[in-house]
Each structure stands twice: as C-alpha cells, then as structure tokens.
Amino acid sequence: MAESQQSNQNGGFDAARAKWEREFAAGALDTRPIANRSGIEVKPLYTPEDWSGGNYLNTLGFPGEYPNTRGIYATMYRGRSWTQRQLIGLGVPEDYNKRVKEILALGASALSLIPCNSVYRGYDADEVPIELLGTCGTVINTVEDMERALDGIPIESLSTAMNDPTPFTLLAFELAVARRRGIPWNKITGTSNQSDCISHFVANHMFFRIDLQGARRIVIDHIDFANKHVPSWNPLSIVGQHMQQAGATPAEAMAFTLCSGIQYAEDCIARGMDPDSFLPRFTFFFDISISLFEEVAKFRAGRRIWARLCRERFGAKDPRSWRFKFHGQTSGVDLTRQQPLNNIARVTVQAMAGIFGGLQSLHTDSYDEVFSTPTAEAARIAVATQNILREEAHLTDVIDPLGGSYYIETLTDQMEEKINALIDLIDAAGGMYQAVNKGLVQQMIGESALKFQKQVDSGEQTIVGVNAYQIEENDADYPTLEYPARERMEMQVKRLTEFKKTRSQSAVAKALDVLASAANSKDGNVFEQVVEAADAGATHGEICATLRREMGFGQPLTIV
Amino acid sequence: MSKRPPKVIVTKIGFDGHDRGSRVITACLRDAGMEVIYTPPWQEISTVVKLATEEDADVIGISSLATDHLIIPQLMKALRDAGLDDVKVVVGGIIPAKDEKELINAGVAKVFHPGSSLEDIVNTVRSLAESRTHSEV
Numbered sequence: 074m075a076e077s078q079q080s081n082q083n084g085g086f087d088a089a090r091a092k093w094e095r096e097f098a099a100g101a102l103d104t105r106p107i108a109n110r111s112g113i114e115v116k117p118l119y120t121p122e123d124w125s126g127g128n129y130l131n132t133l134g135f136p137g138e139y140p141n142t143r144g145i146y147a148t149m150y151r152g153r154s155w156t157q158r159q160l161i162g163l164g165v166p167e168d169y170n171k172r173v174k175e176i177l178a179l180g181a182s183a184l185s186l187i188p189c190n191s192v193y194r195g196y197d198a199d200e201v202p203i204e205l206l207g208t209c210g211t212v213i214n215t216v217e218d219m220e221r222a223l224d225g226i227p228i229e230s231l232s233t234a235m236n237d238p239t240p241f242t243l244l245a246f247e248l249a250v251a252r253r254r255g256i257p258w259n260k261i262t263g264t265s266n267q268s269d270c271i272s273h274f275v276a277n278h279m280f281f282r283i284d285l286q287g288a289r290r291i292v293i294d295h296i297d298f299a300n301k302h303v304p305s306w307n308p309l310s311i312v313g314q315h316m317q318q319a320g321a322t323p324a325e326a327m328a329f330t331l332c333s334g335i336q337y338a339e340d341c342i343a344r345g346m347d348p349d350s351f352l353p354r355f356t357f358f359f360d361i362s363i364s365l366f367e368e369v370a371k372f373r374a375g376r377r378i379w380a381r382l383c384r385e386r387f388g389a390k391d392p393r394s395w396r397f398k399f400h401g402q403t404s405g406v407d408l409t410r411q412q413p414l415n416n417i418a419r420v421t422v423q424a425m426a427g428i429f430g431g432l433q434s435l436h437t438d439s440y441d442e443v444f445s446t447p448t449a450e451a452a453r454i455a456v457a458t459q460n461i462l463r464e465e466a467h468l469t470d471v472i473d474p475l476g477g478s479y480y481i482e483t484l485t486d487q488m489e490e491k492i493n494a495l496i497d498l499i500d501a502a503g504g505m506y507q508a509v510n511k512g513l514v515q516q517m518i519g520e521s522a523l524k525f526q527k528q529v530d531s532g533e534q535t536i537v538g539v540n541a542y543q544i545e546e547n548d549a550d551y552p553t554l555e556y557p558a559r560e561r562m563e564m565q566v567k568r569l570t571e572f573k574k575t576r577s578q579s580a581v582a583k584a585l586d587v588l589a590s591a592a593n594s595k596d597g598n599v600f601e602q603v604v605e606a607a608d609a610g611a612t613h614g615e616i617c618a619t620l621r622r623e624m625g626f627g628q629p630l631t632i633v
Numbered sequence: 634m635s636k637r638p639p640k641v642i643v644t645k646i647g648f649d650g651h652d653r654g655s656r657v658i659t660a661c662l663r664d665a666g667m668e669v670i671y672t673p674p675w676q677e678i679s680t681v682v683k684l685a686t687e688e689d690a691d692v693i694g695i696s697s698l699a700t701d702h703l704i705i706p707q708l709m710k711a712l713r714d715a716g717l718d719d720v721k722v723v724v725g726g727i728i729p730a731k732d733e734k735e736l737i738n739a740g741v742a743k744v745f746h747p748g749s750s751l752e753d754i755v756n757t758v759r760s761l762a763e764s765r766t767h768s769e770v
Binding site: 190191193194201202204205208209273277278279280281318319320406408409410411443444445519522523526527530536538539540551553556628629631632633 | 647648649650651652653656657659660661671673674675699700701703704707727729730731746747748750751752
C-alpha cells in the first residue's frame with residue numbers, strides 16, 4: 074500500500090515535471106544556459122530531484138554542530154548580532170579619535186583602524202611626499218600617536234580591529250598603550266586584520282612589506298606570542314577579500330583562502346603548537362559580491378570544508394577549533410561611479426548575502442567609495458543599512474533561513490565540489506606558498522578578472538548605469554571627502570621630529586639591535602621584540618626598516 | 634618609415650598596491666597589438682621618467698585607486714624637465730571630479746573613471762600614441 078502510494082506520487086511528479094518543462098520551453102524568454110561567476114551552470118528550477126535532504130546530520134547538522142554548515146553557533150543572530158565594524162581612518166590621530174567617537178554613538182559596536190598608505194608601505198611621515206599623508210587612513214608612527222588615537226576609548230572593553238600587516242606594529246603600539254594605562258593584556262580583544270601575508274603577495278600588494286619567507290616566519294611568531302600573552306586577541310585574519318577584489322571568482326577566492334589557512338595551520342603545527350590552542354583564534358575575511366545566492370553558497374560550503382579540514386586534516390578535537398569565523402565586506406568592485414546612489418541598493422543586496430551566509434562581522438561600503446574615502450553622511454547610511462536589515466526587515470529572526478532550499482543546498486554542494494577541486498590542485502602544487510611563488514594563483518586570478526571585464530564590456534553581464542540604463546550625469550554633483558589640511562600634516566611631521574629628538578636614543582638603539590638579532594636567530598620571537606621596540610620609542614618606520622634590512626624587501630610576484 | 638606599434642608604459646606611483654586595473658589594462662592593450670611595458674606598483678617618479686626615456690614610450694598610463702594621483706602633477710613636471718613633453722599621460726581609477734580638473738591642467742591627456750569600457754580605453758590610447766608619432770615625423 075505504502076509502495077503504491079509512493080509510485081503514484083512519483084508518477085504524479087514525473088507528469089507534473091513534464092508539463093512544467095513543456096510550459097517553460099514554450100514561454101521562457103531565454104533558454105540559453107546561465108553560469109554564475111564561479112562558472113557553475115544555473116538551472117531555471119531546482120526540485121527534490123536535485124536535493125532531497127540527503128544525510129542531514131552529516132552534511133548540514135544543527136547550527137553550532139559539526140560540520141557547521143548552518144552556522145558556527147547554536148544561537149547565531151538570536152544570541153547576538155554580527156559585529157558592525159566600519160572601517161575608519163583618516164588624517165592625524167586626533168581626527169581618527171573624533172570620528173571613532175561619532176561612529177560609536179551611531180551604533181557601531183567595535184573599532185577598526187585603517188592607517189595611512191604610507192604606514193602600509195612601512196614608512197614614517199617624514200619619509201614620504203606630504204601630499205599623500207593622511208588621505209586614505211590615519212598616520213600612526215609612534216606609541217604617542219596611538220595614545221592620541223585611542224584617547225578616552227576603553228580598549229579593555231571594546232574590540233579593536235586594526236589593518237596591521239607584518240610585523241604588526243599597530244598592535245605593538247596598542248599593547249604599549251595598555252601597559253601605560255595599566256590594562257592587563259588579557260583584557261585586550263580584537264583582530265590583526267591584514268595579517269595574511271600570502272594574500273598580500275598574491276593580490277593586495279599594498280600590505281606586503283617584508284620578503285615572503287620572513288613574513289611567513291613573523292606571522293607564526295605573532296600567533297605564538299598572542300596565544301601566550303594576549304589570549305583574547307585574534308592574531309590571524311586569513312583574507313579572501315583581496316583575491317576576489319583582484320578578480321578571483323567566489324569559488325576561487327574561497328578555495329585559495331582555505332589553502333592559505335592550511336599553510337598557516339600546518340606551520341603552527343610544525344612549530345609544535347597544539348591545533349586546539351591556535352585554531353579557535355583563526356579568523357577569515359571575505360568579499361561579498363552582489364551574486365547573492367552564489368555568495369551564500371560560498372560561505373556555507375567554506376564553513377563545512379573548514380570544519381572538516383580542522384577536524385580531519387589537522388586533528389583538532391575542540392569544537393571551537395572547527396568554527397569558521399569570518400568578517401565580510403561588501404564588494405567595492407561591484408559599485409559604480411555612474412548613478413552612485415544606486416550603490417546603496419547594491420550594498421544592501423551584498424549585505425543580505427553576507428547575513429544569509431552567516432557572517433560574524435560586517436563592513437558595509439559607503440555608496441561614495443567610488444569617489445573617495447567615505448563622507449560622514451555616506452558612512453551613516455552604510456551603518457543604517459545594517460540596522461534596517463536586522464531590525465526592520467527581520468533577516469535575523471531565523472537561523473540559516475535559506476538552508477533547505479533545493480537551489481541553495483544544490484549550489485552549496487556544487488561550490489564545495491569546485492572549491493575542493495581547487496584545494497587539491499594547490500595541494501598538488503606543493504601548497505599555497507609554492508603555488509604563489511610559481512605564480513599559479515596570480516595567473517588564475519588575472520584570467521578571471523579579464524574574463525569578467527570582457528563579459529561587462531560585451532554586455533553579457535549588465536551593470537546598471539554602466540553598460541545599460543545610462544543617463545547623462547555630472548559627478549561634480551556628488552560630495553567628496555576633503556583631504557586633511559596641509560598644516561595638520563606638517564604639524565604631524567613636526568611632532569614626529571620632536572618625538573624622535575626627545576626619546577631615549579640608547580633604549581631605541583638597543584631595542585632595534587635586539588629586534589635585528591631576533592630576525593636572524595632561528596628561535597627568537599620577532600614579534601615580541603617588535604612590541605619591546607615600540608614601547609622603547611622606536612617608530613613604525615624604524616621597525617619596518619630594520620626588518621626589511623635583515624629579512625629583505627617584500628616584492629610581490631605579479632603576472633601580466 | 635616603418636610604423637611601429639604604439640608603445641605604452643602601464644604603472645603605479647605612490648603607495649597603493651591595488652593592481653587589478655593596471656593588469657587588466659595591460660592585457661587588453663597587448664591584445665589590441667600594442668607594446669606594453671608593465672611595472673609593479675610603487676614606482677618612483679624618477680624611475681617612470683627614466684623608463685619613458687629609455688623605451689621611447691608614446692603613452693604612460695597611471696593607475697590610481699587611492700590618492701596617489703595627487704603626486705601626478707609632480708610626474709608631469711619631471712617629464713617636462715626631462716624634455717618628454719610629447720609623451721602622453723593617461724590616468725585611470727578613482728579620481729574625484731575636482732582633482733580631475735587639476736590633472737588636466739597639469740597636462741594629463743585623459744582621465745578614465747570606473748565603468749570606462751576597454752574598447753574606449755584602447756581607442757583613446759591608440760589615437761594618443763599615433764598623434765605623438767605623427768608629430769615626430
């Protein structure tokens with residue numbers, strides 16, 4: 074009886090499907106195959122024939138349960154919201170301090186610090202063209218600059234994320250500030266963003282300061298130091314964002330990022346560290362494009378693959394080690410200079426993809442980032458977008474709300490397959506360091522970037538206002554951020570000169586010597602000496618110059 | 634006189650390292666038959682001038698995604714000082730409208746914003762290169 078019911082149902086299903094197929098073929102405007110950005114062909118309809126629940130506990134599980142496909146915490150956003158972490162950085166430390174206090178009042182729940190591009194390149198303010206100072210981030214060169222930037226901000230209770238590549242001088246300055254304020258380091262929480270030297274070598278060269286071998290060693294020193302002395306700090310943020318912004322497809326960006334994660338984990342294990350001691354502090358940082366369903370599937374697949382890697386490949390036993398914690402940033406590449414207010418709609422869709430993807434922390438781009446560093450008004454709208462999605466649209470009431478969708482589950486499986494194939498390819502090349510030294514990853518990303526640009530140029534991919542629906546417009550109508558006044562930068566340079574004159578020269582010289590020896594020894598911890606040098610009064614530029622001298626200048630490998 | 638293909642330097646000066654744009658443009662100008670000399674980011678102005686002299690470049694393309702365009706007027710002056718007034722300079726990237734005016738005043742031939750089509754860029758660079766070659770003859 075049960076059997077005949079089943080076959081009746083199947084017969085009914087087949088007939089219904091055939092009817093739909095006929096109607097679809099007769100009425101569809103366009104029946105050509107459509108592929109998503111990762112190259113997966115997308116069908117017009119998904120049914121139980123594509124996905125029918127599978128082995129629920131094995132492939133999906135409950136939120137917070139292995140393999141974490143539905144989220145890394147049992148409570149997800151019912152427990153707490155994602156962290157609203159807007160990137161902030163401009164001018165001199167006092168300008169940053171003022172902006173931080175404003176944005177905290179608007180509802181941001183954590184700090185971020187974006188330093189000036191001169192800082193990224195490893196230089197002090199007195200070494201670079203003054204025209205460029207403070208135009209893209211805050212000039213921080215000394216422990217005193219950091220004291221001004223963090224003035225009145227309770228770093229013992231507020232998480233601070235800093236864009237702070239190798240050798241992590243900004244964290245060193247913050248730890249020195251904590252020491253001066255009498256705050257124990259175990260109260261300091263936050264993340265060393267931009268700590269992933271591989272992504273800098275491959276894609277975002279701005280952060281790449283020291284030769285790859287040296288950078289590879291310092292990042293492990295940093296993880297080791299943080300585990301011992303700043304235990305609530307996340308010393309590693311493994312970055313897929315750079316590669317996707319540079320043109321990698323969502324599947325490529327996820328795969329290469331997981332490959333970098335494998336290298337960092339294996340380097341820590343080779344140092345003798347227990348996987349359960351460092352994996353809970355690994356974090357990831359991804360780009361969120363406007364390809365909504367694909368991004369959701371990317372995040373769900375990545376979460377499942379990472380859990381399996383941690384448990385099966387690295388042998389981690391603590392469920393906290395299996396958690397794929399990530400920050401998402403809405404993709405700037407998707408934004409357009411044409412009809413820029415449209416970017417608010419784009420950012421909204423991107424943010425939805427990240428939220429449905431289960432992120433832990435979110436930066437929403439301001440619509441005017443196509444013109445300049447965001448204006449205050451545009452930054453306010455970006456924060457409001459997050460509040461609207463959470464509190465007006467109620468996107469967070471249900472955990473993993475797209476889970477169980479025939480389409481999303483099929484796509485999650487397909488993305489997983491594609492990502493795993495790329496991981497196998499990089500493993501076969503000898504791991505991520507080998508693959509990037511050969512230019513393999515750079516070449517694939519470059520090809521994907523060109524392919525996408527050609528799709529836009531041919532009109533195959535519509536970009537509203539760019540290759541379709543254009544209007545006459547004058548972009549002088551839109552506000553751009555004023556650059557900091559020249560006098561303020563002159564003041565900053567003067568202050569640096571004064572600082573260098575009045576500090577204890579012998580203490581600085583000694584600290585830089587110790588730093589140089591640590592860089593040349595096999596067993597010293599370079600980051601520990603960066604912290605001591607920062608506290609002794611060495612500047613950012615001096616610390617970077619010392620390590621460049623001892624370990625080599627970081628020249629990325631670009632393939633064109 | 635045999636006509637050589639347009640010769641273009643694609644480079645980045647200043648601090649920024651975002652080079653998707655400069656690499657895509659390099660690939661696309663090469664596909665269009667031009668000779669392209671690509672440099673990694675962070676070139677010194679003096680290096681770019683030296684390269685332009687040695688290579689007898691027709692066009693220099695500067696990609697600027699942060700604020701490095703603020704030192705392009707210094708590059709223009711250095712080119713003039715080196716007697717390279719005839720080399721055309723084009724800029725692509727994130728350039729606020731008020732800064733674009735200053736770049737044009739400083740002698741930049743053309744500024745490309747996000748959303749510019751590759752075809753438009755190729756055509757502009759080709760005609761700038763040809764205008765230089767013709768003026769030489």
